[in-house]
Amino acid sequence: xxxxxxxxxxxxxxxxxxxxxCLAIVDDEGFLCNVYYGNPVGEDDLTYLLRTKIYPFLPxxxxxxxxxxxxxxxxxxPSSGVGDYRNPAVCLRDAEGHDASQFTYVSHRIYTGxxxxxxxxxxGKEIRIPATFGENAQTLEIELEEKVLGVSAFLSYSIFEDSxxxxxxxxxxxxxxxxxxxxxxxxxxxxxxxxxxxNKAPDIITLSGSWARERRLDRRSLERGNxxxxxxRGVTSHQFYPFSALAEKNTxxxxxxxxxxxxxxxxxxxxxxxxxxxxxxxxxIGINPEHFTWDLKPGESFQSPEAVLVYTxxxxxxxxxxxHDLFRDHLIRSPYLHKERPVLINxxxxxxxxxxxxxxxxxxxxxxxxxxxxxxxxxxWFGKRNDDNSSLGDWIVNEEKLPGGxxxxxxxxxxxxxxxxxxxxxxxxxxxxxxxRAHPDWAVAAPGRVPCKMRNQYILDITRTEVRDHVxxxxxxxxxxxxxxxxxxxxxxxxxxxxxxxxxxESLGRLSYLYVLGVYDLxxxxxxxxxxxxxxxxxxxGGRYDGGMLFYSPQVWCSDDxxxxxxxxxxxxxxxxxxxxxxxxxxxxxxxxxxxxxxPFDVRGAVAxxxxxxxxxxxxKIPEEERKAIPEQVSIYHRYxxxxxEGDYYRIAKNAEEGGYxxxxxxxxxxxxxxxxxxxxxxxxxxxxxxVIRLRGLDPDAVYEIGLVGSDDENSFYCSRAKKASWESLAxxxxxxxxxxxxGLIMPNLPGDYAQLTFEINRI
Ligand code: GLA
Numbered sequence: 001x002x003x004x005x006x007x008x009x010x011x012x013x014x015x016x017x018x019x020x021x022c023l024a025i026v027d028d029e030g031f032l033c034n035v036y037y038g039n040p041v042g043e044d045d046l047t048y049l050l051r052t053k054i055y056p057f058l059p060x061x062x063x064x065x066x067x068x069x070x071x072x073x074x075x076x077x078p079s080s081g082v083g084d085y086r087n088p089a090v091c092l093r094d095a096e097g098h099d100a101s102q103f104t105y106v107s108h109r110i111y112t113g114x115x116x117x118x119x120x121x122x123x124g125k126e127i128r129i130p131a132t133f134g135e136n137a138q139t140l141e142i143e144l145e146e147k148v149l150g151v152s153a154f155l156s157y158s159i160f161e162d163s164x165x166x167x168x169x170x171x172x173x174x175x176x177x178x179x180x181x182x183x184x185x186x187x188x189x190x191x192x193x194x195x196x197x198x199n200k201a202p203d204i205i206t207l208s209g210s211w212a213r214e215r216r217l218d219r220r221s222l223e224r225g226n227x228x229x230x231x232x233r234g235v236t237s238h239q240f241y242p243f244s245a246l247a248e249k250n251t252x253x254x255x256x257x258x259x260x261x262x263x264x265x266x267x268x269x270x271x272x273x274x275x276x277x278x279x280x281x282x283x284x285i286g287i288n289p290e291h292f293t294w295d296l297k298p299g300e301s302f303q304s305p306e307a308v309l310v311y312t313x314x315x316x317x318x319x320x321x322x323x324h325d326l327f328r329d330h331l332i333r334s335p336y337l338h339k340e341r342p343v344l345i346n347x348x349x350x351x352x353x354x355x356x357x358x359x360x361x362x363x364x365x366x367x368x369x370x371x372x373x374x375x376x377x378x379x380x381w382f383g384k385r386n387d388d389n390s391s392l393g394d395w396i397v398n399e400e401k402l403p404g405g406x407x408x409x410x411x412x413x414x415x416x417x418x419x420x421x422x423x424x425x426x427x428x429x430x431x432x433x434x435x436x437r438a439h440p441d442w443a444v445a446a447p448g449r450v451p452c453k454m455r456n457q458y459i460l461d462i463t464r465t466e467v468r469d470h471v472x473x474x475x476x477x478x479x480x481x482x483x484x485x486x487x488x489x490x491x492x493x494x495x496x497x498x499x500x501x502x503x504x505x506e507s508l509g510r511l512s513y514l515y516v517l518g519v520y521d522l523x524x525x526x527x528x529x530x531x532x533x534x535x536x537x538x539x540x541x542g543g544r545y546d547g548g549m550l551f552y553s554p555q556v557w558c559s560d561d562x563x564x565x566x567x568x569x570x571x572x573x574x575x576x577x578x579x580x581x582x583x584x585x586x587x588x589x590x591x592x593x594x595x596x597x598x599x600p601f602d603v604r605g606a607v608a609x610x611x612x613x614x615x616x617x618x619x620x621k622i623p624e625e626e627r628k629a630i631p632e633q634v635s636i637y638h639r640y641x642x643x644x645x646e647g648d649y650y651r652i653a654k655n656a657e658e659g660g661y662x663x664x665x666x667x668x669x670x671x672x673x674x675x676x677x678x679x680x681x682x683x684x685x686x687x688x689x690x691x692v693i694r695l696r697g698l699d700p701d702a703v704y705e706i707g708l709v710g711s712d713d714e715n716s717f718y719c720s721r722a723k724k725a726s727w728e729s730l731a732x733x734x735x736x737x738x739x740x741x742x743x744g745l746i747m748p749n750l751p752g753d754y755a756q757l758t759f760e761i762n763r764i
Contacts (some may be wrong), residue, residue: 001111003140003159009045011035012108012140014157016164019311021157022046023076023142025057031106032076032144032155034191037311038257048076049193050545072278074191077103077144077155077170080184085514086282087226087274089170091184092149096330099183103144103153114139114158117169119303119517122502123465127517128524130264130551131169131306132330133479136161141405150176153298165326166309168530173301182294186270186286187263188307190307194279197248197257202281204273205316207241212561212594214542217574217656222246222281228272232290234459234495234512235267235544242546243577245319246281253317253651254696256309260319261285262577264331265305266548267516268292288577291498293509299329305548316576317696319649324579328646331547334527336534340641341555342419343634344486349562349588350618353380353387356401357409361416366619368418370627374486375413376421376614381406383433389456392428393435395474406482407453414483421486421534422478426471426522428457429490442467444511446499454493462518463511464502472525479530488557489523491539495760516548523552536584536612545574555582555612562588562616563595564607565682565754568655568663581645585611587633589622599624599754600716605633606678606756610644610665613637629717636709636718640760643667643676650696655682662747666761668697672737675761676709677745683753691731694744695761698737702763705734706745707757718758726750727757734764 004013010025022035024047036046052058056068070083080088081100092101114137117129117472123550137160146153151174158167168188174180196202204222206229207215220227229240230538236242245260261283263269268288275281285307294302308326312318328337345367347355355377382398383391397405406422412480413420429436429443436443436458443458445451451458479487498511527535535553537544541560549556559570567585574583585608591598619627647667655663662685666677679693698704708727710719726748735743740761747757 001161003041003157005072005108005110006043006045008067010143011045011047013043014140014159014166015040016159017079018164020464021166024050024736025105026050026052026073027278028060031073032103032105032142034074037190037192037259038128038196039082039313047456060494072618074079074193074280076189077153078189078282079103080612081596086276086572087189087284088184089186089189089286090153091182092146093181093183094149095178101146103146106143106145106152108140109143110138111141113137114167117303117306119513121465121514121517121521125465127521129303129305129517130331130520130548132158132160132264132308132326134160134330149180150174151180160330162329163326164310164312164322168309169306170304171301172296174296174298177298179298180296182296182302184289184292185302185304186244186284188261188286188309189282189284190259190261190309192246192259192281192283194281196281197246199279200249201275202246202248205245207243207576209238209573211238211540212559213545213566214545214559214567214570215241217573222273222275224275224277226272226274228270230270230675231268232288233268234515235491235539236265236269236546237494238541238543242285244273244283244285245316246273246283247316249415252315254315255313256315257313258316258319259283259295260310262308262323262547263305263451264518264547264551265516266544266546270517287513291509291512294510294513295506307705308547317650320576323577327429327550328579328581332550332582334535334555335531335540336554340638340645341487341534343371343637344374344376344379344421344614345372345619346376346586346614346616348378349593349616353385355380357403357412357661360409361412362620363417363618364413364418365396366627367615367758368416370630371629372615374419374421376423376486376488377409378423378488379425380492381422390430390432392425392430392457393433395424395478406478406484410482410484414611419485420483421488422484423488424475425490426475427460427519429460429461430457431673441501444495444497444500446497449497451497457493459493459495461500461502462522463500463514465731468518468521470523475526476529479533484533486534486536487526488510488536488538489553491544520548520552527552538584542570542574544560545578550578550582555584557584558611561594562586563592563597564599564604566595567607568680568682569747569761571607572651572654572665575649580610580649581612581613586614586616588615589617590756601629603680603754603756605636605718606758609637610639610678613641625717632710632713632716632718640676640709643669646670647675648697652693652696655680661685661692664693666695672697672699672702673763677759677761679747679757679759681747681750681755684751685749688749690746690748692744692746694742698740698761699737699763700738700741702737703734704737704740704761705764706731707760707762709760721755722724723750723755
């Protein structure tokens with residue numbers, strides 16, 4: 001394990017516990033090529049894999065067919081315009097418009113640790129870019145040079161002792177005395193030989209969706225040409241997650257070689273893979289070149305965000321474990337990461353804009369009685385906002401709704417004994433707001449064009465220091481003056497009409513990147529001034545749910561769709577990459593407000609329990625039997641949250657692959673002592689005799705006791721008597737881990753659609 005350099009053969013080895021990557025400096029010119037990435041192979045000279053001794057050979061042996069070499073070489077930092085016609089990682093332009101570049105090796109250093117990443121804002125301020133961190137890191141930095149343009153590229157590769165991920169980023173430095181335009185700079189490009197996938201086209205797996213149905217799994221065969229997901233919306237987007245994986249055919253949750261990539265970034269991105277004429281695959285990920293150009297002036301540098309590469313031969317489940325552990329151990333900084341989050345009740349779906357202090361206090365009193373620990377006041381408490389047409393930017397409490405302001409409300413909540421959380425949408429301004437009337441030029445807009453409205457709102461140009469300072473102060477002022485434990489930071493529209501008074505015409509292509517830096521700066525200031533604040537990010541649900549935002553908040557509102565059936569796919573997709581402890585998930589009223597679907601209360605609870613857990617309903621109005629069931633649900637949350645938060649997560653069955661009949665997943669503590677298994681019967685299965693689910697992640701030699709959650713309570717709502725009886729007729733005695741993982745458990749047929757069974761598995 002570690003990073004090494006074989007001077008004789010000019011090879012770099014980047015070795016994690018279960019993977020090796022080998023790079024070579026090739027030919028006299030010093031091209032950097034990817035020789036191998038996959039299972040550990042030791043430090044053999046594998047350069048034969050580059051096929052440089054057969055036609056078209058190396059440029060030094062065949063300069064008349066230099067293009068043939070560039071057209072097939074597995075380039076680690078491919079550039080455009082010189083003979084490699086595949087997707088480039090970098091495109092530069094000189095002052096006269098020439099766009100050819102070729103980077104070759106200059107030097108390298110290998111060091112212990114990992115440096116922080118910084119981007120430069122308009123005013124020259126260095127703003128930290130989210131990236132993984134940790135003590136036990138080692139880094140290889142390779143300097144490549146574009147000799148004609150005088151630009152250096154510093155390619156960085158880091159590993160952590162306890163992770164199988166490789167972290168990659170690139171920094172460009174203009175060492176010349178002329179401005180160079182960056183038209184494209186991706187964070188990672190990875191070329192793999194077709195043989196990697198047994199000379200068969202691999203599958204490409206991505207996550208796609210829309211508002212209210214985020215991050216569903218897409219899987220298809222990689223064809224020749226490129227398959228891409230992307231965002232040009234200024235946020236990561238509901239439509240695609242910055243993730244793709246190449247998986248050999250037949251890869252399932254437990255088996256199969258998977259090469260995955262994701263980006264720690266909260267704005268525009270491009271991510272995909274292509275297969276070329278020689279079956280070489282090229283996977284690439286980074287900032288989307290669309291809406292991006294960067295005029296790199298003499299002496300300036302430009303930093304890319306960090307890409308995460310994961311290789312595993314343990315299928316999609318193995319990939320997920322590497323991502324979850326990396327995010328929990330090396331990316332999420334919040335002091336709440338390993339803590340049980342307070343069970344909250346949010347008034348959005350309860351009241352929408354129609355609330356006042358009394359309504360909120362009534363909800364809070366009933367909530368407190370049921371064991372709920374925090375009330376979150378959502379949109380509508382400020383300016384004259386009684387619908388979504390006005391007041392964003394005017395973060396001044398509406399005393400007509402909340403007489404005595406937030407001080408009175410937070411004092412009253414304190415008396416009730418419940419914490420207080422509040423909603424903001426700081427990056428926005430409504431055309432109908434005092435802020436917009438005073439500063440119409442603060443909105444992102446292109447001259448002569450009325451900016452496109454979305455939800456009747458504009459985006460504030462937080463690339464500008466004075467705008468960012470104002471935004472920060474207006475949020476901080478509210479937090480300084482009331483007892484607020486939690487903030488939901490929302491962002492409800494995408495970027496359009498890219499224009500800014502702060503940027504000159506030549507630098508306008510920086511806007512989308514600088515916007516993201518602005519968000520990071522704001523969130524960084526917030527968690528620095530209010531270190532005890534629990535921050536939850538949100539963007540019309542899960543429109544900006546990514547590793548970048550998780551650097552600031554330990555949780556993100558997963559989706560505006562709280563329908564438990566829809567959530568099965570949304571949460572399973574999100575949890576491909578992001579730990580369960582980050583997924584904002586609430587129990588809402590039935591019929592569901594988005595889908596109209598009717599769903600039992602216990603099923604809604606079982607699905608929300610696999611996230612941060614809370615309620616999104618009017619507790620004063622729900623049926624009495626549901627209200628009575630809340631204390632039991634809350635106590636189940638307290639009892640099992642540690643397993644969900646800290647454990648290893650396994651997808652056991654996905655309803656989309658099971659004819660829509662059932663879904664199941666489990667979490668297992670790292671020491672394998674406890675597990676929680678959730679089984680959802682989505683549709684009744686006529687004539688069935690119960691289906692087997694095989695558990696995972698247990699200690700094969702340990703003996704486990706299997707208990708149906710809720711069954712020890714005579715009056716359990718979570719586990720009715722009928723359910724208990726159906727389970728008991730199929731329940732085994734204690735079983736060893738091996739039996740549970742190989743023979744499995746039989747899930748009884750339950751009457752009707754939508755039913756849940758939750759099991760605790762304890763080592764004895
Ligand atoms: C977004 C959020 C919701 C809610 C509304 C308020 O849509 O995702 O949860 O906060 O805004 O306007």
